[in-house]
């Protein structure tokens with residue numbers, strides 16, 4: 001299908017220009033374009049019918065990662081840049097795990113972390129990963145006011161976020177994660193690098209006695225969208241991270257998950273994936289945390 005007629009295409013060079021570029025239209029009639037990997041399909045299918053497109057791709061201010069008091073990732077940072085950043089180890093390693101397997105090369109070369117989080121598609125990887133890593137979202141409104149929200153409050157449900165139509169996602173900030181932190185993400189899809197039928201992200205922080213001081217677990221691929229698995233977090237936290245704790249944690253997560261049946265998998269299969277992937281991912285996250293805490297290469 002072809003899109004309905006679009007009246008205007010605007011391509012600002014700075015964030016200030018981008019705010020001005022929203023002028024003259026109701027924010028609901030404007031689409032902000034990042035990598036275009038999701039929204040262009042929706043426009044072609046006429047699910048989204050903008051009168052004006054504001055293309056963000058020239059906004060250098062929204063690109064790249066910086067490491068000051070944690071990790072700040074510009075909204076326009078592409079998957080390929082995250083996938084190739086070998087400095088993303090330990091607690092941040094899940095970002096690379098996910099970015100390396102998003103779609104195909106074209107999607108990774110064009111798609112952005114900000115686009116993925118704003119679109120919040122039911123079966124996408126990055127919303128679940130940034131949820132698992134406890135990100136804070138930095139938004140800038142057209143009137144110049146900015147606000148920061150915890151990712152738990154930003155992701156409302158499939159294709160829904162707390163972003164208002166006149167707000168830009170500027171960046172995602174991940175808290176500082178020390179040497180005893182490790183994270184991992186893995187998805188299972190029908191073909192290599194497909195959207196996840198189920199994906200699991202685990203972030204572990206170790207205490208000085210080697211026990212798990214804190215754990216965050218999130219899931220992708222479920223009908224309600226990216227979500228925390230708090231039952232698993234509860235079991236892992238305070239445990240020794242042994243076999244029994246991990247098995248119990250993901251048995252609980254699988255039991256608590258509202259796992260839908262659809263043409264890709266039935267709910268029993270999805271629950272099984274939560275158990276098996278969860279186990280693998282937790283073990284990888286723990287290994288990375290332990291390697292970091294002993295000074296070995298994570």
Ligand SMILES: Cc1cc2nc3c(=O)[nH]c(=O)nc-3n(C[C@H](O)[C@H](O)[C@H](O)COP(=O)(O)OP(=O)(O)OC[C@H]3O[C@@H](n4cnc5c(N)ncnc54)[C@H](O)[C@@H]3O)c2cc1C
Pocket residue numbers: 031032033034035036037038039040056075076101102103104107110111112113114115116117118119121123124125126163167168169170193194195196
């Ligand atoms: C073939 C294919 C395979 C895929 N496989 C996977 C996969 O395995 N895993 C996965 O996670 N995803 C997958 N995706 C989806 C992919 O991750 C998309 O790139 C992503 O969802 C959207 O990012 P984008 O930069 O292209 O955003 P766009 O499509 O340009 O925009 C998406 C939405 O976000 C809004 N937006 C974008 N940036 C901003 C901003 N800075 N501020 C405010 N609003 C903004 C736009 O207005 C739009 O509503 C796949 C996509 C395709 C086409």
